[in-house]
Amino acid sequence: MNTKLINFSKCIWYLPSEERTDRPCLYYVKGDRFSIAIDAGNSKAHVDLFYEELNKNNLPLPEFTIITHWHWDHTFGMVYTNGKTVTGEKTHKHLINVSQWEWTSEAMKKRLEKGEDIYFCDTCIKEEYQNLSDITVVTGDIVVKGEMSFFLGGLTCRLFEMDSPHCRDSVFIEVKEEKVIFLGDADGEDYYDNNGTYDKERVRTFLNYLKSTKAAYFMLGHDGPTTYNNEIEYMEQELSKIKE
Numbered sequence: 001m002n003t004k005l006i007n008f009s010k011c012i013w014y015l016p017s018e019e020r021t022d023r024p025c026l027y028y029v030k031g032d033r034f035s036i037a038i039d040a041g042n043s044k045a046h047v048d049l050f051y052e053e054l055n056k057n058n059l060p061l062p063e064f065t066i067i068t069h070w071h072w073d074h075t076f077g078m079v080y081t082n083g084k085t086v087t088g089e090k091t092h093k094h095l096i097n098v099s100q101w102e103w104t105s106e107a108m109k110k111r112l113e114k115g116e117d118i119y120f121c122d123t124c125i126k127e128e129y130q131n132l133s134d135i136t137v138v139t140g141d142i143v144v145k146g147e148m149s150f151f152l153g154g155l156t157c158r159l160f161e162m163d164s165p166h167c168r169d170s171v172f173i174e175v176k177e178e179k180v181i182f183l184g185d186a187d188g189e190d191y192y193d194n195n196g197t198y199d200k201e202r203v204r205t206f207l208n209y210l211k212s213t214k215a216a217y218f219m220l221g222h223d224g225p226t227t228y229n230n231e232i233e234y235m236e237q238e239l240s241k242i243k244e
């Protein structure tokens with residue numbers, strides 16, 4: 001594994017995603033006063049790698065970690081992060097549920113049978129964790145209903161709850177000064193509530209939202225940064241493929 005921190009702009013860095021265990025990108029925004037991270041990653045090993053890379057680049061550890069949605073790959077590292085974690089209220093409700101799940105092969109199998117979890121995540125979780133008993137799922141320290149702003153010093157980070165094509169509990173984070181919006185996995189299909197497909201109305205609403213923004217870049221959960229035009233073109237193509 002040779003995942004290195006990438007410098008995106010003078011105040012944004014990210015650890016790229018890793019396909020093998022479905023690790024998402026972990027983003028970092030540095031203000032003059034303090035820094036935040038976006039998404040906690042899928043395990044202690046993932047958080048450790050991210051923080052090692054921050055150390056190597058002489059970047060202070062994040063004081064807050066904002067979670068884009070409840071899925072395991074973005075949240076199972078929460079318990080190992082520095083400072084406080086921040087989630088939306090809808091994400092919080094999901095995490096209350098997942099924090100009560102039992103982590104044995106038997107319990108995981110039952111959740112698949114009942115449709116509570118999905119095969120792709122089940123496989124990747126087993127790949128990331130040699131010992132399932134190492135999994136600890138926690139809820140956030142700070143729960144936001146609606147929106148909240150962080151004044152990092154020279155930068156304003158506004159997070160807000162949104163519905164999205166991928167999940168019902170998305171939290172987007174806008175850094176106005178950088179013309180950047182972090183979307184998590186929002187532009188992907190919905191595997192938990194819509195059988196891995198798109199809902200046309202949700203895609204349409206999302207696309208309209210993207211168009212209404214003044215962002216130059218959208219930061220994606222697994223695909224990294226993409227330009228405004230590329231993302232809108234991509235979503236328009238996806239929308240045109242969905243049957244009514």
Ligand SMILES: [Zn+2]
Nearest residue numbers: 069071166185
């Ligand atoms: Zn997701």
